[in-house]
Amino acid sequence: MPDAKEKFVGRSVTRLEDRPLLxxxxxxxxxxxxxxxxxxRVLRSSHANARLxxxxxxxxxxxxxxxxxxxxxxxADIPPIDFRLSKMAGLDGYRQRVLATDRxxxxxxxVAVVFADDPxxxxxAADRILLDVEELxxxxxxxxxxxxxxxxxxxxxxxxxxxxxDLDAAFRNAHAVVALExxxxxHSGVPLETRGAIGRYDGAREVLELHGAAxxxxxxxxxxxxxxxxxxxxxxxxxxxxxxxxxxxxxLYPEDVLVCAAALRLRRPVKWIEDRREHLIAxxxxxxxxxxxxxxxxxxxxxxxxxxxxFHDQGAYVRTHAATVPDLAAAMLPGPYRVPxxxxxxxxxLTNKTPGGTYRAPGxxxxxxxxxxxxxxxxxxxxxxCVEVRRRNLISSAEMPYARPVETLGTHVTFDSGDYxxxxxxxxxxxxxxxxxSEVKRRRDAGEAVGIGLAMFVEKSGLGPxxxxxxxxxxxxxxxxxxxxxxxxxxxxxxxxxxCADALGVDYQRVRVVHGQxxxxxxxxxAFASRxxxxxxxxxxxxxxxxxxxxxxxxxELLQTQPEALGVVDGAVVRNGAAAGxxxxxxxxxxxxxxGSKTLGGRPPGLTAEGWFHTxxxxxxxxxxxxxxxxxxxxxxxKVPRYLVAxxxxxxxxxxxxxxxxVGGVVQGLGGTLLExxxxxxxxxxxxxxxxxxxxxxxREIPAIEVVISEDAPSPLNPMGLxxxxxxxxxxxxxxxxxxxxxxxxxxxxIKQLPVTPQRLRALLRxxxxxx
Amino acid sequence: xxxxxxITLNINGRDHAIxxxxxxxxxxxxxxxxxxxxxxxxxxxxxxxxxxxxVDGDPVRSCxxxxxxxxxxxxxxxxxxASGDTLHPLQRAFMEHxxxxxxxxxxxxxxxxxxxxxxxxxxxxxxxxxxxxxxxxRCTGYQNIVKAVRAAAAEMRAT
Numbered sequence: 001m002p003d004a005k006e007k008f009v010g011r012s013v014t015r016l017e018d019r020p021l022l023x024x025x026x027x028x029x030x031x032x033x034x035x036x037x038x039x040x041r042v043l044r045s046s047h048a049n050a051r052l053x054x055x056x057x058x059x060x061x062x063x064x065x066x067x068x069x070x071x072x073x074x075x076a077d078i079p080p081i082d083f084r085l086s087k088m089a090g091l092d093g094y095r096q097r098v099l100a101t102d103r104x105x106x107x108x109x110x111v112a113v114v115f116a117d118d119p120x121x122x123x124x125a126a127d128r129i130l131l132d133v134e135e136l137x138x139x140x141x142x143x144x145x146x147x148x149x150x151x152x153x154x155x156x157x158x159x160x161x162x163x164x165x166d167l168d169a170a171f172r173n174a175h176a177v178v179a180l181e182x183x184x185x186x187h188s189g190v191p192l193e194t195r196g197a198i199g200r201y202d203g204a205r206e207v208l209e210l211h212g213a214a215x216x217x218x219x220x221x222x223x224x225x226x227x228x229x230x231x232x233x234x235x236x237x238x239x240x241x242x243x244x245x246x247x248x249x250x251x252l253y254p255e256d257v258l259v260c261a262a263a264l265r266l267r268r269p270v271k272w273i274e275d276r277r278e279h280l281i282a283x284x285x286x287x288x289x290x291x292x293x294x295x296x297x298x299x300x301x302x303x304x305x306x307x308x309x310x311f312h313d314q315g316a317y318v319r320t321h322a323a324t325v326p327d328l329a330a331a332m333l334p335g336p337y338r339v340p341x342x343x344x345x346x347x348x349x350l351t352n353k354t355p356g357g358t359y360r361a362p363g364x365x366x367x368x369x370x371x372x373x374x375x376x377x378x379x380x381x382x383x384x385x386c387v388e389v390r391r392r393n394l395i396s397s398a399e400m401p402y403a404r405p406v407e408t409l410g411t412h413v414t415f416d417s418g419d420y421x422x423x424x425x426x427x428x429x430x431x432x433x434x435x436x437x438s439e440v441k442r443r444r445d446a447g448e449a450v451g452i453g454l455a456m457f458v459e460k461s462g463l464g465p466x467x468x469x470x471x472x473x474x475x476x477x478x479x480x481x482x483x484x485x486x487x488x489x490x491x492x493x494x495x496x497x498x499x500c501a502d503a504l505g506v507d508y509q510r511v512r513v514v515h516g517q518x519x520x521x522x523x524x525x526x527a528f529a530s531r532x533x534x535x536x537x538x539x540x541x542x543x544x545x546x547x548x549x550x551x552x553x554x555x556x557e558l559l560q561t562q563p564e565a566l567g568v569v570d571g572a573v574v575r576n577g578a579a580a581g582x583x584x585x586x587x588x589x590x591x592x593x594x595x596g597s598k599t600l601g602g603r604p605p606g607l608t609a610e611g612w613f614h615t616x617x618x619x620x621x622x623x624x625x626x627x628x629x630x631x632x633x634x635x636x637x638x639k640v641p642r643y644l645v646a647x648x649x650x651x652x653x654x655x656x657x658x659x660x661x662x663v664g665g666v667v668q669g670l671g672g673t674l675l676e677x678x679x680x681x682x683x684x685x686x687x688x689x690x691x692x693x694x695x696x697x698x699x700r701e702i703p704a705i706e707v708v709i710s711e712d713a714p715s716p717l718n719p720m721g722l723x724x725x726x727x728x729x730x731x732x733x734x735x736x737x738x739x740x741x742x743x744x745x746x747x748x749x750x751i752k753q754l755p756v757t758p759q760r761l762r763a764l765l766r767x768x769x770x771x772x
Numbered sequence: 773x774x775x776x777x778x779i780t781l782n783i784n785g786r787d788h789a790i791x792x793x794x795x796x797x798x799x800x801x802x803x804x805x806x807x808x809x810x811x812x813x814x815x816x817x818x819x820x821x822x823x824x825x826x827v828d829g830d831p832v833r834s835c836x837x838x839x840x841x842x843x844x845x846x847x848x849x850x851x852x853x854a855s856g857d858t859l860h861p862l863q864r865a866f867m868e869h870x871x872x873x874x875x876x877x878x879x880x881x882x883x884x885x886x887x888x889x890x891x892x893x894x895x896x897x898x899x900x901x902x903x904x905x906x907x908x909x910r911c912t913g914y915q916n917i918v919k920a921v922r923a924a925a926a927e928m929r930a931t
Binding site: 014015017018019021022023024025026027028030031120189190191192193194241242243244245246275276488489490491656657659660663664665666667668690691692696698699700702704705729 | 795849873877905914
């Protein structure tokens with residue numbers, strides 16, 4: 001008798017998602033079409049800060065094939081887009097309206113929209129709109145003197161504050177103080193599919209539909225309903241294939257609301273597909289922070305206290321994430337180390353640049369860079385080895401669960417489990433640390449600028465507060481799992497099917513997973529914060545277990561035996577321990593449970609059940625990154641021949657997919673560390689508006705990436721011990737590469753600003769040469 | 773208004789008689805006029821390679837070509853790769869080696885490598901890297917794409 005448990009969980013099975021995608025049968029936003037649809041084109045501000053004096057849309061309106069042109073006056077009744085997470089007092093006045101009203105605050109801000117029969121035509125017509133503006137001075141640095149957002153409202157929007165312990169005493173008693181100023185550049189997720197939204201009002205059903213949804217369809221449904229004055233049950237969002245999410249895609253943007261409002265008012269489907277230039281100036285940017293950090297340490301390099309002040313460049317408006325990114329940066333900055341006294345103050349500053357939101361490992365890519373630079377500086381200051389200085393400060397496994405007296409995302413930061421020293425040992429062993437050190441030393445002695453860097457971090461995952469799932473077996477034995485999750489390409493369908501398959505006793509290929517369809521399930525939290533495998537996964541396990549119990553209960557009656565004597569194997573109820581004997585397929589049981597069936601008895605009809613999982617806490621995976629770099633002293637180019645990530649996620653449902661998440665994350669992290677940056681000229685004109693200016697890694701820029709998936713510290717917060725895998729690949733890349741470059745050029749603490757572009761590194765090397 | 777021209781595009785062996793503006797890109801014509809939406813548009817300026825199709829045997833960025841320029845030459849898109857239920861070796865290798873996540877860039881990579889492997893079946897592993905570096909993927913970190921392509925190339929050579 002095969003063991004019904006863990007047949008699929010823990011195995012690198014191939015993905016259920018792949019076949020349609022490989023055949024060219026995916027349905028991405030641009031693939032959605034409806035008869036008689038209109039195409040929307042957005043006219044965007046070409047000024048970074050300007051008063052809108054007048055807008056002349058007459059020529060655009062007169063263009064044949066154009067059906068409507070809207071400006072702010074046409075959507076004055078639509079409220080600004082609200083916050084989804086991390087609301088903070090005082091931020092409401094900085095929310096973005098769907099079209100700029102009196103003033104445009106960044107290049108790319110939607111000012112008017114054209115609706116036409118054809119997208120080429122809509123674009124032509126948008127070019128005919130005449131804008132009369134009065135240019136205003138621009139504010140481009142978050143650490144500059146605050147300016148005026150609007151009369152009576154400063155660009156200093158508010159401060160995030162986290163503190164505990166006696167910081168003054170820590171600095172008073174310090175053996176030494178290490179102080180750094182560190183900056184992270186502005187970059188973002190930049191999925192390969194641009195955004196898209198198709199609004200459709202179905203007058204027959206009196207339902208408003210939005211196609212092209214992603215990430216958080218249920219939240220967006222409620223918001224759109226509220227903004228347009230509809231009841232939520234009359235609004236449905238549909239997620240098709242999503243060409244990459246990374247945090248930025250699927251948040252509620254002005255364009256989503258505009259296509260819905262237009263579909264309602266014009267009574268024709270309205271399609272909007274973003275072009276790449278628009279994407280790079282209109283979709284959420286992220287990451288840009290400047291930190292001034294100080295650590296008080298004792299003579300052994302132990303941290304007594306950390307005091308961090310940072311400026312968060314929010315861009316022109318506060319979007320759906322409100323204070324999320326600076327809040328996470330402040331809450332997660334102390335990382336895996338004991339920090340007895342701590343204070344972080346993050347200033348949220350508005351600037352005349354594209355508004356910001358989250359990007360994979362939001363706030364942590366930034367704060368890991370800052371913290372690990374600090375640890376390296378402590379090592380340099382005390383002369384202690386960079387690994388040893390970390391060991392001395394790491395929280396030990398005996399201290400788990402470890403409550404850090406700060407909160408973020410409405411939860412207490414309590415590290416649920418972890419063996420940080422153990423994972424550090426694993427990473428050093430896997431990379432061959434001593435041999436690598438001597439090899440690098442030998443090569444450096446021979447004149448090469450080669451170096452090693454190491455960084456550690458704690459991630460967070462599995463954000464609640466709930467997830468619900470319905471599992472149903474139909475009369476053919478096929479299984480449908482209806483979730484409130486979303487898929488952004490990360491393999492949700494496969495992972496959820498694996499969990500369902502084991503809990504129910506079927507092949508995972510028999511399981512079809514529904515996500516992102518608000519008309520199939522009324523509640524859903526979506527896909528963010530590495531939450532789906534943990535939250536939806538556990539809800540799936542519960543629902544599938546309930547279905548299994550229901551199947552066994554009925555089968556016991558049919559077979560005239562006790563339920564305890566039965567199990568479900570390969571889609572059929574069988575006697576435990578019996579090599580052969582009677583079995584009843586799940587499809588047959590579903591027929592017995594049909595409404596009207598004589599065997600149904602008093603049971604609720606259908607072989608179906610729900611499962612709900614609630615949690616008040618996140619859980620905390622953790623990792624180690626090791627990078628090897630080669631610096632070309634002539635050109636300032638950085639090559640990364642080797643990269644290792646060790647990541648403990650408690651339990652890997654599908655190791656192949658976990659590895660895929662980590663490797664993909666590392667490469668995105670490399671982009672933000674070495675290449676990617678949204679630059680502006682001094683008038684606020686964006687300079688990175690295409691893929692020739694905004695450089696993302698190609699195959700030629702990536703190292704050989706080794707991944708060690710560790711399962712030493714299962715989460716005690718869910719029965720399978722799951723933690724999320726989505727963000728640990730990106731988290732520490734900036735930190736590890738910076739340390740490796742320092743090492744390669746022999747200048748401790750040299751790297752203070754990401755990305756380390758060739759220009760920056762050359763300038764730095766020149767300065768170092770002059771100094772020596 | 774720009775006038776339209778009547779052209780016939782031969783896509784995957786089938787003729788599509790369409791009427792398009794001269795400025796219409798091949799990518800848009802393949803997708804919107806001929807209904808073959810497996811070809812994806814990622815940047816519209818010839819860098820990402822998501823829209824790669826095979827035009828007269830060459831891998832081409834269909835966003836950089838006008839539809840009218842493709843008249844009279846055979847065009848192949850991702851929809852042509854599988855025969856019935858049987859996946860092309862490249863498609864199968866992408867699945868087995870987890871060479872795709874969101875799948876948006878995948879058709880471009882498949883068509884790029886299909887053209888190159890047909891022309892140069894004995895391409896070296898190093899040259900495969902050069903070819904693959906011409907397209908962008910934002911999810912996978914490329915590592916598994918390389919594994920998949922090398923595996924498929926070996927399999928295609930063996931058969």
